């Protein structure tokens with residue numbers, strides 16, 4: 495009994511330490527995501543203001559990969575976006591990412607909210623150990639013009655032209671639009 499009580503306290507301490515001070519790799523991943531998301535959202539919002547969604551499609555199309563590339567070229571960390579219903583075929587998940595995205599979907603159905611869902615793991619790969627972090631991307635109001643169920647005809651026409659295999663439509667506010675993916679070789 496006594497031993498179990500000590501064990502329970504030890505677990506309690508380690509969980510609260512985790513909550514106040516996350517793993518440095520998780521923190522590094524979250525910072526990279528913040529930089530990527532912040533830059534992209536800023537450019538998206540100004541393009542939407544300047545010329546509406548048809549104009550802003552160009553920002554997502556050209557700037558999203560460029561911003562990711564700029565962050566990736568700075569260090570050993572690699573950042574990208576993936577989705578179960580991807581627009582760009584290059585953003586289709588691999589098997590590991592797909593399993594995590596499916597787990598995120600089941601967490602939503604159990605009552606968690608998209609802005610709080612993430613997952614971290616260290617995996618063994620052919621090239622050695624790799625830290626991996628995924629963070630769900632919630633669908634907000636501003637996203638619906640290009641990812642919602644009621645997209646205007648001019649936006650549709652431009653999306654059809656750029657992305658003939660587009661699967662990223664029909665989302666509702668609060669849905670998981672996809673996830674940021676960060677990998678850091680160890």
Ligand code: HEC
Nearest residue numbers: 547550551554555575577580581582585637640662671672
């Ligand atoms: C103006 C239209 C537009 C708006 C508004 C928009 N997106 Fe996108 N989104 C796109 C385009 C175009 C792509 C494909 C980008 C590419 O080619 O890499 C994309 C791709 C994505 C991807 C990468 C996965 C995929 O499907 O290829 C995610 C995640 C994403 N958008 C999330 C969002 C979120 C979250 C919002 C709202 C904050 C949002 N988008 C608003 C047009 C838009």
